[in-house]
Amino acid sequence: MDIDKAPGLGEFLRIRRAGVTPEQAGLPATTGRRRTAGLRREEVALLAGVSIEYYRRLEQGKQHRPGPAVLEAVARVLRLDEDERRHLFELAQAPDTPARSGAPERALRPDVLRMLDIVDPCPAYVLSRANDLLAANPRGLRLLPGIEEWPGPRRNTARYTFLHPAARRLYGNWEEVAAATVAHLRAAAGRHPDAPDVTGVVGELVVKSEEFAALWQRYEVRSRTNGRKHFTHPATGTMTLSYEAYEVARTDGHRLIVYQAEPGSPDHDAMILLGHAGDTAAVSAGSRRPG
Structure with missing residues (x-):
């Protein structure tokens, strides 16, 4: 099985989006069968107040360093708890923090x-x-x-x-x-x-x-x-x-x-x-x- 060495922002967003129903997000109930599990990309973009193209680029990993306001809005739409919200911010900032990936320190005072x-x-x-x-x-x-x-x-x-x-x-x-x-x-x-x-x-x-x-x-x-x-x-x-x-x-x-x-x-x-x-x-x- 393949393993993502550095968990991606896009993967996290897609999995969390699939876990939120339209009703949980405050959208009106629809009739018929939905082809997408959870929210669609367009629905997340609409509720977060960003363009569909911008959100699509987020999930594709092409939109680097989204602003805090955007992340807060997406976290709210995806109903993230505090740990998940913190993780979202960490993933978005990961490219600029290479020191976090250094060798582990095992010595204790x-x-x-x-x-x-x-x-x-x-x-x-x-x-x-x-x-x-x-x-x-x-x-x-x-x-x-x-x-x-x-x-x-x-x-x-x-x-x-x-x-x-x-x-x-x-x-x-x-x-x-x-x-x-x-x-x-x-x-x-x-x-x-x-x-x-x-x-x-x-x-x-x-x-x-x-x-x-x-x-x-x-x-x-x-x-x-x-x-x-x-x-x-x-x-x-x-x-x-x-x-x-x-x-x-x-x-x-x-x-x-x-x-x-x-x-x-x-x-x-x-x-x-x-x-x-x-x-x-x-x-x-x-x-x-x-x-």
Whole structure:
């Protein structure tokens, strides 16, 4: 299967246009069968207040650097949420931001590693823009059973979700986790066109996982900031943990992910069991802990 290394503005517009019905866009209902799924190009142009030719050039990739007012109008017509709107703007500006596609930075400041210890007993880890597992506290590493068997550079939560046999048994809401993982990578690909770490993991998963490939083609875009995951963990049994994602300052997309549960609850008790074996210091993937 072919993969778009730098997700195109035109492709994004076409897919989003197909997902909006005339009724949702405020157009009068028509009788008979429509040949176009969703809105027609002419309808988007009319509702956005631009010429049909201008919008056609947008979808064909021939209209470079559309103005913010045009993008806002198109986002409104296509009913984009905040993540999708941000992605639209990033795609439109991508040709002028080559620095975003540079080699990924994996080193972490000591202060960030210290934060992993501070949040204990909450499981926590740091992910790169491509979901590489850069560092984790012991509970954070044990939260993903089997990932420690992979060498440090291969540890990646997207790769784990789709390719590690333990993941489907671990996540009680695997379909939800999988869809959110792909949507995050779509957003990362828009922010970092041609970034080797992002395109590398996406390319691998498109080839190795039919489910990833199908989700990738849906072109859903989300920045993962918080949520809940349901675990069936071999060491602790079932537990539901909420998580928050915090951007790490002065990095290119690093996020600190912290899991938690209500103190005194069965979920919290199960979470605590993750730390009953092993050391208590945060580890940096591929450096302080051998792969």
